[in-house]
Structure formats: structure tokens, C-alpha cells
Amino acid sequence: MKRKLTIALLSLGLFAWAHAQEVGLKTNLPYLLTATPNVGVEFTVxxxxxxxxxxxxxxxxxxVRERAAGQSYRPSLxxxxxxxxxxxxxxxSFERGYLGIHALYAEFNAGGISLIRPLREHRYEGRAYGAGISYGYQWAIGRRWGLETSIGAGYLRMDYSSYECxxxxxxxxxxxxxxxxxxxxTLSLIYFIR
Known part of the structure; x- marks a missing residue:
């Protein structure tokens, strides 16, 4: 599935680059701070x-971490x-404020994260999908660079399995x-190709 996702994202990016007036490549900086590589492509329509x-x-x-009782475990996110x-x-397009409609699909395997109470002693494995609306704003920080922030709210459905430790x-x-x-x-750094 991950291979198909990669191929789909690359194909969309190449199509956008070939047909759009302006294309932006972006990354969400807070995701990078959590060691989550991410990339996005946006194009004018x-x-x-x-x-x-x-x-x-x-x-x-x-x-690997160790509990107070001496048992070892490996946290997962x-x-x-x-x-x-x-x-x-x-x-x-690509100037000032906007309203958006977004969708989301994710698969996860998370547990043993001491900072998040539900993940401290349990592991959850499953998927989430949904949609929402968003508001964002973009600033130009150079001829080919931009900074965008956005926030959104909506609905998610999560189907998952739970495990004790x-x-x-x-x-x-x-x-x-x-x-x-x-x-x-999001707080995204954007590089404009065209």
C-alpha cells in the first residue's frame, strides 16, 4: 500500500508540474519535529x-525503554x-487567506508513549479516515519561498484494535x-517551482 501511495503522489506531482501555472512543494515543519517525514504538492486550478x-x-x-519493574518495552508511533x-x-491562488475542504486517510500502530496518557500502557493499531474544513494564510518570504499556517476541524472515524501493553x-x-x-x-514551508 505504501508503494502505491508513493507512486500516486509522484504521479500527481509530475502531472501538476506539467499542467499548472504555479506549483508549490511543501513540508509541514511540526511533523518534521516529531521525526515524521512529509511532503506535499499544491498546484493552481x-x-x-x-x-x-x-x-x-x-x-x-x-x-527500547525500561519500566520501573525492570521490564523492557519498545514504544511505537x-x-x-x-x-x-x-x-x-x-x-x-497562493496569496493571503483561504478556506479549504480536506480529507484524510491514515493507518497507525502506536503505544508506549509516556507523554500521551491513553498510549502509556496500551497499543492501538488501525486506521482513521474523514474530512473537514480549514482556514489558512500564506506569507511570501522570498521570490520562490512561502510560509503557510492553517487549522481545520471536521469528522474522523477510527477503526482499531487495542492491546494491553x-x-x-x-x-x-x-x-x-x-x-x-x-x-x-500546519505550519508549512513552501518552495514554488513555477
Missing amino acids: GIRSTLSISGSYNPFRLP RHWSVKPEYKYWFCR PDCGKFTGRYTRDYFGPTKA
């Missing part, structure tokens, strides 16, 4: 509209996601959860 697709993938294994979005800009525990069940709330928060 009209004077005041753009389409973007971004993806992230965190395949890294965290170092592995995931991948894809997020398409349509943006309507108030001024012109962070890395190898007993299966405790399959669950479905509906979520309404924040679905997007």
Missing part, C-alpha cells in the same frame, strides 16, 4: 483555487497518512470511534 495532496510516513522504531485538499483563496500485549478488542474536532494544524 484557477485564479482563486488550488488543489493539494500531502503525505507523511513515520516508519521509525523508538529506542508508526503511521502513514495522505491528505488531499481543495482551497479557495480570497485574493489570488505497548509492544506485545494481550488483544483486548476491536473498536470504532467517531470523532468531531480538530483534524488539521
